[in-house]
Amino acid sequence: MTLGHEGGGRLEVIEVVETTAKRRVAKAFDRELRQVVSVTSEIVGSRDPALLLDELRRLIDLPRARSLSPLLDVYLDGDRVVVESPWVEGVDLLTLLRASGTPGLPVTAVLGWLDEVGDAVRHLQQHGLRHGDIRPANLVLNAEQRIVLVGLGSAVLDGLTDLDRVDIRGVAVTAAALLTGTSPTVGAITGTAQVSGAALQRALLPALDDHSPSTVSIDHLLDGLRQELNAALPTGVVTFLLTDIVGSTRQWERDEASMAAQLARHDLVIGEAVEAAGGRLLKARGEGDATFSVFTRASAGVVAALRAQERLRAETEVVVRMAIHTGEAELREADYFGRTVNRAARLRSVAPDGGILVSAATADLVVDVMPEGSSLVDRGSMVLK
Numbered sequence: 001m002t003l004g005h006e007g008g009g010r011l012e013v014i015e016v017v018e019t020t021a022k023r024r025v026a027k028a029f030d031r032e033l034r035q036v037v038s039v040t041s042e043i044v045g046s047r048d049p050a051l052l053l054d055e056l057r058r059l060i061d062l063p064r065a066r067s068l069s070p071l072l073d074v075y076l077d078g079d080r081v082v083v084e085s086p087w088v089e090g091v092d093l094l095t096l097l098r099a100s101g102t103p104g105l106p107v108t109a110v111l112g113w114l115d116e117v118g119d120a121v122r123h124l125q126q127h128g129l130r131h132g133d134i135r136p137a138n139l140v141l142n143a144e145q146r147i148v149l150v151g152l153g154s155a156v157l158d159g160l161t162d163l164d165r166v167d168i169r170g171v172a173v174t175a176a177a178l179l180t181g182t183s184p185t186v187g188a189i190t191g192t193a194q195v196s197g198a199a200l201q202r203a204l205l206p207a208l209d210d211h212s213p214s215t216v217s218i219d220h221l222l223d224g225l226r227q228e229l230n231a232a233l234p235t236g237v238v239t240f241l242l243t244d245i246v247g248s249t250r251q252w253e254r255d256e257a258s259m260a261a262q263l264a265r266h267d268l269v270i271g272e273a274v275e276a277a278g279g280r281l282l283k284a285r286g287e288g289d290a291t292f293s294v295f296t297r298a299s300a301g302v303v304a305a306l307r308a309q310e311r312l313r314a315e316t317e318v319v320v321r322m323a324i325h326t327g328e329a330e331l332r333e334a335d336y337f338g339r340t341v342n343r344a345a346r347l348r349s350v351a352p353d354g355g356i357l358v359s360a361a362t363a364d365l366v367v368d369v370m371p372e373g374s375s376l377v378d379r380g381s382m383v384l385k
Helices: 049-060 093-100 107-126 166-180 197-208 218-230 248-254 256-276 298-315 339-349 360-366
Strands: 011-019 023-030 035-043 073-077 080-086 090-092 139-142 147-149 236-245 280-284 290-295 320-332 335-337 356-358
Touching: 011 035, 049 073, 049 080, 090 093, 093 139, 093 166, 107 139, 107 147, 107 166, 107 218, 107 256, 107 280, 166 197, 166 218, 197 218, 236 256, 236 298, 236 339, 248 256, 256 280, 256 290, 256 298, 290 298, 298 320, 298 356, 298 360, 320 339, 320 360, 335 339, 356 360
Parallel strands: 320 356
Antiparallel strands: 011 023, 023 035, 035 080, 073 080, 090 139, 139 147, 236 290, 236 320, 280 290, 320 335
8 A cells, every 4th residue: 555656656554644635644664765664745835846855855964863753755746745754663642641641641751751852952953953843742752761753844844934932832832731731821821730830831931922032942941840840849747659670680681672661661650650649750769660759648658659559560560669658858959868768768678579668657647547458567677777
């Protein structure tokens, strides 16, 4: 099966991704390039075909970047221009948002993904170029669990001329959508239980407001967003939930591809469970297979741990040990320090495989409010390092 007559029959369609009156996008096998590609076919219309091809060919010569899918080939086919890029296997963030948003996706995951989008935007800016169509559907979480920005060439195909702000605004709109599940307006950004609408408004408004007198850089946008979101982290007496995958080194050595997929699912499950309970997943602790979350209420930490363990058993093959501890901790630059953190880490090291170890301090707070169907089992005294 070919995509119309594009490429003189060089393309064999595998899946149609999008079709409109002007544009068709598909996953296809290119017989000439001998690889699977993403192919966009668009009617040229009144534009000068030669100038259009010249603009697109500039993008072919762009140096490669890990977070940006490059152009492989551009050519005219009748009244259409055809643009080909490598097909990126994975899931786009719009699909992920619709499937897993509650209503938004985990804050820490979104911030990490946006950092990778920022890398792609900086790369384009360094070469005097813009993408022109940054949105969740064009951000693919690949097999290595990295974000790849696809759809390069959209600015040229859409005939965009005012490019100074288009990509920065696209990142701001994408950030709001991924964090809240809804598209923002300059007048109002709807918050969620995990994310303050006022904080997002402060961070994103300069990029969303086309009448703002200043041009916001990608660094300023992402740094401001992270600072606003981290400003809401709890202080004083808090509860920490620390997790660790058991035997992860052996699993990586045995099947790297499978472990990468398992780890990605593990991260998403824990992030969703933590934020659904009102907590915050901060970052990985250790070698990437450990997580560190904070809660204002001890009972919320227990709920998150139980939900996460249940889903991990059902949706993954990894075995995860968890520890929960409550106490005072010092917050500096969005990171926690002190004896409470150290004790939580030591508890995690002695937690049973696939189990949840709760400190006496936490147990005293949750013993009367345990979720239905769960209970505390006294393990006695333990000697920690």
